[in-house]
Amino acid sequence: MTIRVRRAYDPPEPDDGYRVLVDRVWPRGRSRDALRLDEWAREVAPSDELRTWFGHDPSRWETFRARYRAELADPERSAILDHLARRAHSGTVTLVFGARDEEHNQARVVAEELERRLETTAGA
Numbered sequence: 625m626t627i628r629v630r631r632a633y634d635p636p637e638p639d640d641g642y643r644v645l646v647d648r649v650w651p652r653g654r655s656r657d658a659l660r661l662d663e664w665a666r667e668v669a670p671s672d673e674l675r676t677w678f679g680h681d682p683s684r685w686e687t688f689r690a691r692y693r694a695e696l697a698d699p700e701r702s703a704i705l706d707h708l709a710r711r712a713h714s715g716t717v718t719l720v721f722g723a724r725d726e727e728h729n730q731a732r733v734v735a736e737e738l739e740r741r742l743e744t745t746a747g748a
Contacts, residue, residue: 627738628718629731636660641716644708646731648675651722659720668704670730671695685728692733705734709741 628640632651636643642662645651648669651659670678670692678688696705711717717738721731 626716627712627735627742628716629726629735630718630720631726632659632720632722639716640718642711643718643720645720646734647720647722648672649722654722661720665704665708668696668701668734675730680723680725680728682725682728688728689733689736692730693737696733696737705737705741708734709738709745712738712742713745 626641630637630640632645632647632654636659640660643660645659645661645664645666646668648666669675670688674688674691674695678684695701708717719731719734719738721729723729723731
């Protein structure tokens with residue numbers, strides 16, 4: 625049960641397991657072959673409005689996290705997160721993102737949510 629977070633501009637690693645792009649837009653300058661993705665879960669990416677508002681400004685990080693978690697509670701997005709949590713339960717899932725900031729991005733929030741779901745199911 626491992627969840628990893630990696631930039632789309634870093635080379636894939638053999639132990640990445642199931643690789644999922646969690647961006648709404650395709651990473652600039654990256655080919656499908658270079659990314660070696662198993663899935664593009666654009667539906668779980670932040671809305672265009674939230675993404676534009678955030679602008680990867682670290683001073684907005686906590687508010688972004690709260691607003692993004694509210695978006696992730698949507699039933700369609702929640703179902704995708706459940707699917708990814710099941711994958712993570714049986715192996716490594718690597719969340720791929722295109723942002724420069726490795727600490728303040730949507731993949732970190734998705735990873736937190738998946739970890740929370742795994743903890744909940746482990747305790748059930």
